[in-house]
Amino acid sequence: GIITPAVSVLSAIEGVEVSVPAAHDFVIPVAVLVIISLFSVQWIGTGKVGTIFGPIMLLWFGTIGGLGVLQILHHPAILTALSPSYALEFVFYHGKLSFLALGSVVLCVTGAEALYADMGHFGRAPIRYAWLFFVLPMLVLNYFGQAALVIADPKALANPFFLMCPHWMQGPMVILSTFATVIASQAGISGGFSICRQLIQLGYMPRLRITHTNAEEEGQIYLPDFNRFLAIGAVLLVVAFRSSDALASAYGIAVTGTFICTSVLAIVVFRKHFNWPAWQVGAVFGSFLALDAIFFAANALKIPDGGWVPVLLGCVLTLMMTTWKKGRGLIVARQRQDSLPMGSFIARLPQSRIIRVPGMAVFMTGTPDFVPPCLLHNLRHNKILHDHVLFVTVQNLDQPEANRGHRVAVEELAPNIYRVILRYGFMEMPNIPRALEDLKSNGVDFDALQASYFTSRELITRSSVPRISHWRMSLFLFMARNSTSSMEFFRIPPDRVVQLGVKVAI
Incomplete structure (x- = not known):
């Protein structure tokens, strides 16, 4: 909820430097303005915001997929990368380097960690079908297009995403990508509201003011105090790190850490709630946990470079939650006495x-x-x-x-x-x-x-x-x-x- 808006908005606005290098000094102020604007409209509600965002996301994914196709047509051999043999080859021949590369590779699937939080807002079926039949294909086409561009012109490595666009399109693409990153941030913010309410109900957080933004949907809520906390945190990260590359380390730790938490919780739920035998739980979710642990270990090397931010936030929040739970328990015990x-x-x-x-x-x-x-x-x-x-x-x-x-x-x-x-x-x-x-x-x-x-x-x-x-x-x-x-x-x-x-x- 804090890191996603900061890194996403920064990466989008930094695209303006491709066509206007002199705009470098304006990136941070504009990013801060966009983030403040994003958090300022949360009171409207997820439903109304989603009505505006839906068509923009269709345009966004369709555009990046189309740009990828144009580059693939110039270098169609890149499609052979669909074979996993190249990944295995890379690991076999490069060893330690491949392990370090995993810390960056995992950033290609950021957003997947928010799917679970948003499932309560949209349901399982819409997320499943949108991902499998639209979002995933468009992302693959775009990533392959970037790779094809870099093979054809190694200088494009500086910013392959925006350099895929024709010069006349780079400006509009910066605007569209800013909207898209704002929407991606919205998913984390909405999920954060839901999780915060659940923590309050479970007795791990003090009561906060909760506003219902939809009279018909119980799950669409707005927490003003929590929203301010997220906004301040996101702005501080932008001002402190000043670039999306610097924030990537913090982002990687946050994402892979969430992956591990999800796998661990899935093991607990399927073992205790669905009564799966231990061998079955280990066979299904143990493989996910092992993969998540490898990604997390690769990102852990970046803790000194910014990965300490989500670790510190996690420790502080855990301390606050356990302190509140213990304090309320002592009060109830004293009242009983x-x-x-x-x-x-x-x-x-x-x-x-x-x-x-x-x-x-x-x-x-x-x-x-x-x-x-x-x-x-x-x-x-x-x-x-x-x-x-x-x-x-x-x-x-x-x-x-x-x-x-x-x-x-x-x-x-x-x-x-x-x-x-x-x-x-x-x-x-x-x-x-x-x-x-x-x-x-x-x-x-x-x-x-x-x-x-x-x-x-x-x-x-x-x-x-x-x-x-x-x-x-x-x-x-x-x-x-x-x-x-x-x-x-x-x-x-x-x-x-x-x-x-x-x-x-x-």
Whole structure:
């Protein structure tokens, strides 16, 4: 999401230097302007942006394929390169050099790592057919055309892609390639939005503001804070590396690292979810993993030259995710330790002198077996309890969507007091008011206009015996301060929310 826009836009705009060498000083400012423009329109939504981008991509691939054909006609012998014997020959005779070449060869298939992220947006069939019957043939024709041009004129090695074009076409081709690279970057950005939402749902990232850009498609979303993070990162890379060749090292590590992650995750999924025997998983995915590992090893040699960027980003993000998961786990453990069991509270309620008032109160809690802290604070300060009470817990599942019929679990703890558990998969967005409206089919008389939502505002402090290091505590507090409020994330009307401060020591 950060590296793809930087390297793609830079490589496209650098094409202008082929016909206008004096434009070198304008490449970086124009690239930064294009990247800022790209991230500035993300709020429109994937669907609307895709409607504009589709025809451009058809023109782009058709054009580069046609340019390749024109060069192949001048040197048709290049088609013999379709035989894998030449690759094997190269490896056999050049040894170490062939291993180093793999670090550049893998850049020919960049974009394949984004197919999995985008499958949730477009489906499996469109990606499969578009790749096999259009994109792949056009790419092969273009690469072979570049090779034919270099064989005919070795000086074209400086920039064979743009030198394939007639002089009059180089300017329009720079514009078209800029649009194409922007679209290629869009795929990574859209996939990044989806993955970030899934991490939030799985509890590995703090809540961020999520905007739905399509009322009919749940998967088309926009995350303003995450979008700004990507934009700043991409601009910094352009300014720091200043050329696509310099960024190629970082790009190679990012791509091959993603390949390895995909293979490892496929092994886990097919072994545990589809129950494939170990030998079958090893035979099918072991070969992919071995090939990915070779490509990654070739690119690892470029870590000092820029490959350290994705490695560093990966380490920082992993540290943030594990810190957030650990911090939230400590908070839940402390709340369980300090809270009153729900069974004890319900048993004492008839004998208590708590005043019941008309209305409906919805208490949000992450621990359904314990009384939520916001209720205890409400009783301590206001000395009242509403006639109708709902204890609502949102559970995030380790699956894309909740099974049909298992979204809601309702249990009546006492007359007009209910425990409600709402289950969501990591590709779904909670909508508490809408889910509670559906409780009428479970016999719960929920009135959205009368409901008041009670939530806890946690003041996190260090305990006398801290169970997390000081620097990780500081990181966790920083993430907590910048997270989106629960009422906004769960789409609760802000004018119906009552927040009560709760001090939590971890």
